[in-house]
Amino acid sequence: MVKKRRITLIGSLCKGCGYCVEFCPNKVFERSEEMNDKGIKLPKIKDMDKCTLCGLCTRLCPDFALTIKEDEEDD
Amino acid sequence: MTRDVLTGSHFVHGDWACAEGAISAGCRFYAAYPITPATEIAERLAQRFPSLGGKFIQFEDEIGAIASVIGASFSGLKAMTATSGPGISLMLENLGLAVMTEAPLVVVNVMRGGPSTGQPTGGAQGDVMQCRWGMHGDVEIIALAPSSVQEMYDLTVEAFNLSEVYRVPVFLLSDANIGHMYEKLVIPDAEDLRIVNRRKPTVRPSDYRPYEVDESLVPPMASFGDGYRFYSTGLTHNEMGYPDTSVEAQDRLVRRLSDKIRQNSDRITRVERAMVDDCDILVVAYGITARSAATAVKLARERGLKVGLLRLVTLWPFPDNVLEDLANHVKGVVVAEMNYGQLVREVERVVRPTPVRFLPKLGENPHTPAEILEAVRRMAP
Amino acid sequence: MTQEMDHLLSDYLRMDRLPHIWCAGCGLGIILHSYAEALKETGMDLDKVVTVSGIGCAGRASGYVNTDAFHTTHGRALPFATGISISRPDLKTVVISGDGDLFAIGGNHLIHAARRNVDMLVICSNNFNYGMTGAQYGPTTPPNTRTPTSPYGSVENPFNLVSLVASAGATMVSRWTVFHVYQLKNAIKKGLTRKGFSFIEVISPCTTGFGRLNRQSPLDMMRLLRDKGKVRKVHPTEAAIDPFNEIILGDFVEVERPTFNDALAALEGEADE
Numbered sequence: 159m160v161k162k163r164r165i166t167l168i169g170s171l172c173k174g175c176g177y178c179v180e181f182c183p184n185k186v187f188e189r190s191e192e193m194n195d196k197g198i199k200l201p202k203i204k205d206m207d208k209c210t211l212c213g214l215c216t217r218l219c220p221d222f223a224l225t226i227k228e229d230e231e232d233d
Numbered sequence: 234m235t236r237d238v239l240t241g242s243h244f245v246h247g248d249w250a251c252a253e254g255a256i257s258a259g260c261r262f263y264a265a266y267p268i269t270p271a272t273e274i275a276e277r278l279a280q281r282f283p284s285l286g287g288k289f290i291q292f293e294d295e296i297g298a299i300a301s302v303i304g305a306s307f308s309g310l311k312a313m314t315a316t317s318g319p320g321i322s323l324m325l326e327n328l329g330l331a332v333m334t335e336a337p338l339v340v341v342n343v344m345r346g347g348p349s350t351g352q353p354t355g356g357a358q359g360d361v362m363q364c365r366w367g368m369h370g371d372v373e374i375i376a377l378a379p380s381s382v383q384e385m386y387d388l389t390v391e392a393f394n395l396s397e398v399y400r401v402p403v404f405l406l407s408d409a410n411i412g413h414m415y416e417k418l419v420i421p422d423a424e425d426l427r428i429v430n431r432r433k434p435t436v437r438p439s440d441y442r443p444y445e446v447d448e449s450l451v452p453p454m455a456s457f458g459d460g461y462r463f464y465s466t467g468l469t470h471n472e473m474g475y476p477d478t479s480v481e482a483q484d485r486l487v488r489r490l491s492d493k494i495r496q497n498s499d500r501i502t503r504v505e506r507a508m509v510d511d512c513d514i515l516v517v518a519y520g521i522t523a524r525s526a527a528t529a530v531k532l533a534r535e536r537g538l539k540v541g542l543l544r545l546v547t548l549w550p551f552p553d554n555v556l557e558d559l560a561n562h563v564k565g566v567v568v569a570e571m572n573y574g575q576l577v578r579e580v581e582r583v584v585r586p587t588p589v590r591f592l593p594k595l596g597e598n599p600h601t602p603a604e605i606l607e608a609v610r611r612m613a614p
Numbered sequence: 615m616t617q618e619m620d621h622l623l624s625d626y627l628r629m630d631r632l633p634h635i636w637c638a639g640c641g642l643g644i645i646l647h648s649y650a651e652a653l654k655e656t657g658m659d660l661d662k663v664v665t666v667s668g669i670g671c672a673g674r675a676s677g678y679v680n681t682d683a684f685h686t687t688h689g690r691a692l693p694f695a696t697g698i699s700i701s702r703p704d705l706k707t708v709v710i711s712g713d714g715d716l717f718a719i720g721g722n723h724l725i726h727a728a729r730r731n732v733d734m735l736v737i738c739s740n741n742f743n744y745g746m747t748g749a750q751y752g753p754t755t756p757p758n759t760r761t762p763t764s765p766y767g768s769v770e771n772p773f774n775l776v777s778l779v780a781s782a783g784a785t786m787v788s789r790w791t792v793f794h795v796y797q798l799k800n801a802i803k804k805g806l807t808r809k810g811f812s813f814i815e816v817i818s819p820c821t822t823g824f825g826r827l828n829r830q831s832p833l834d835m836m837r838l839l840r841d842k843g844k845v846r847k848v849h850p851t852e853a854a855i856d857p858f859n860e861i862i863l864g865d866f867v868e869v870e871r872p873t874f875n876d877a878l879a880a881l882e883g884e885a886d887e
Contacts, residue, residue: 173638220643297693304697466685
């Protein structure tokens with residue numbers, strides 16, 4: 159098991175501003191059709207391999223909806 | 234060596250006595266803006282504070298002054314400001330914040346002729362309703378009225394005690410006459426002073442709910458930097474201090490802020506009675522007016538008139554119960570105030586249908602005993 | 615608070631109060647994030663920080679941070695904070711408030727707090743309008759822009775906030791935007807760890823107010839901050855600000871001068887009568 163850090167979305171906090179989608183240097187995000195309880199269409203990571211974990215999205219997100227978590231992952 | 238409590242006899246003016254009362258009570262933060270006739274309080278504290286570790290700041294205006302006093306209070310210091318009518322007007326919004334967030338503090342109003350710029354060097358009692366009703370919304374405050382230089386000291390100490398117990402701004406309503414007149418002041422030994430401090434929370438920070446109360450209706454008060462990381466706001470709030478503008482929260486909070494004073498009214502109010510047990514006419518007065526009234530009552534008794542004096546030491550909460558009891562066995566009430574009719578309305582409200590004769594006085598000079606005696610004679614059966 | 619709401623900055627925020635009340639795309643959330651991250655990176659003891667705010671959208675910031683905090687009356691955060699700062703010089707007092715609260719109704723207190731060099735950090739969110747009450751114009755609204763109280767275009771001259779604060783005597787003066795998150799965080803860290811009146815103006819989009827009324831989408835506004843923000847080493851009086859053309863950014867002033875707190879401390883121990 160390898161512990162891997164990844165960008166994690168807290169969907170309930172997202173307000174759909176789109177800053178993460180627009181400003182990620184590697185265009186890792188796209189808008190999805192998945193909605194949270196408030197009807198906001200959430201972003202989703204379309205290409206995790208392109209993510210360098212720079213963390214810019216977590217800092218530009220006005221709603222604390224993006225953070226970095228350590229996940230267990232199979233090798 | 235600097236002493237904080239200047240035990241001994243002094244011949245000083247009221248403002249000086251008030252400043253020393255604050256120091257004796259443990260006040261170590263004072264912010265104000267100069268205004269006649271309260272400036273001397275600031276000047277005395279500017280002189281005394283540095284060697285006592287007290288913080289003095291002359292602010293750019295009264296609004297800043299009272300705001301900083303509230304900040305200091307929440308930082309754990311006993312804090313005070315002194316001003317006159319125009320300054321209270323400026324402070325009213327922040328005084329509302331102090332009531333809403335339950336900040337212990339003392340505000341001295343050395344009253345002068347109003348309205349507006351008025352008579353800066355003339356004593357008056359025209360701001361009695363202002364401190365009670367000037368803030369928007371439903372509030373209850375405590376107001377004390379000293380009648381002497383000695384009481385400028387004693388009642389300042391008492392004002393701090395009351396503010397600490399009830400977590401409410403306490404007004405000291407003096408006037409230019411008492412503020413600037415010279416009389417003997419006796420300051421007791423420090424160990425003979427009764428000093429009360431606010432209740433602090435006993436729970437762990439993680440369990441602290443800043444505005445949760447027991448039957449006293451007064452929440453224990455943490456200070457900034459104590460580790461409680463609490464939040465206070467002027468918005469209607471819940472027991473955590475978080476904004477909650479729901480109907481339930483508004484109803485609950487507004488009632489409690491007033492009830493904590495109203496339900497303790499009998500414990501808070503203080504009056505002085507003289508010759509009231511058998512009187513037909515009751516004279517009601519406060520502050521400097523009460524001194525003339527005391528003489529008038531003695532003169533009336535010498536003339537065979539059964540007159541008594543009720544001196545109000547606490548103006549707010551108004552001593553309804555005391556006055557109601559007395560009114561039951563008097564035939565008339567004379568109210569003398571240095572204004573055009575303020576506290577007399579409260580008296581009328583309480584003693585109705587007993588007739589009330591009002592004796593106004595405008596223009597800096599207190600009533601003479603003869604003036605009050607004449608009013609009493611006119612009313613006597 | 616569920617596991618799901620576990621954020622890297624959870625310890626620095628009142629997670630039980632999220633989501634916050636600010637609109638989608640509002641820069642205040644970014645400022646709050648920057649503040650929280652700066653607190654984390656300085657390693658400061660959160661028990662020793664007090665966050666004070668005024669009235670307005672920016673004023674709500676004090677309610678989301680996990681420190682002692684106070685939400686005061688309109689325009690009066692600075693004197694309130696002065697009372698704290700000089701009563702408890704061992705604590706770090708931070709003010710977060712908006713352009714209207716600090717520079718219109720609070721303008722007088724602003725110049726005096728800066729003049730005194732009271733030890734505190736002031737983070738001013740400048741979104742060019744009075745957001746909370748519905749986007750009316752304020753002391754930083756650019757000329758000819760539409761707001762509900764300037765329906766024909768505003769006719770007033772706006773302040774240059776960094777110029778004003780520097781002239782009044784502040785010892786640290788910076789301007790960044792919510793797009794420049796790293797520089798902003800670093801400026802906040804500097805303000806947190808130094809002594810003196812430290813001021814950071816943060817240009818921030820009001821997406822549902824000023825932006826919407828002037829036909830700027832949230833993304834338009836953020837792109838403007840990115841593209842029109844120019845970092846220059848100039849005197850604050852030359853740090854022009856025109857949100858649609860050029861916004862001069864930078865850490866303009868950083869000087870050491872005795873603080874008001876120092877001065878009061880020096881007085882103590884003076885002989886009494």
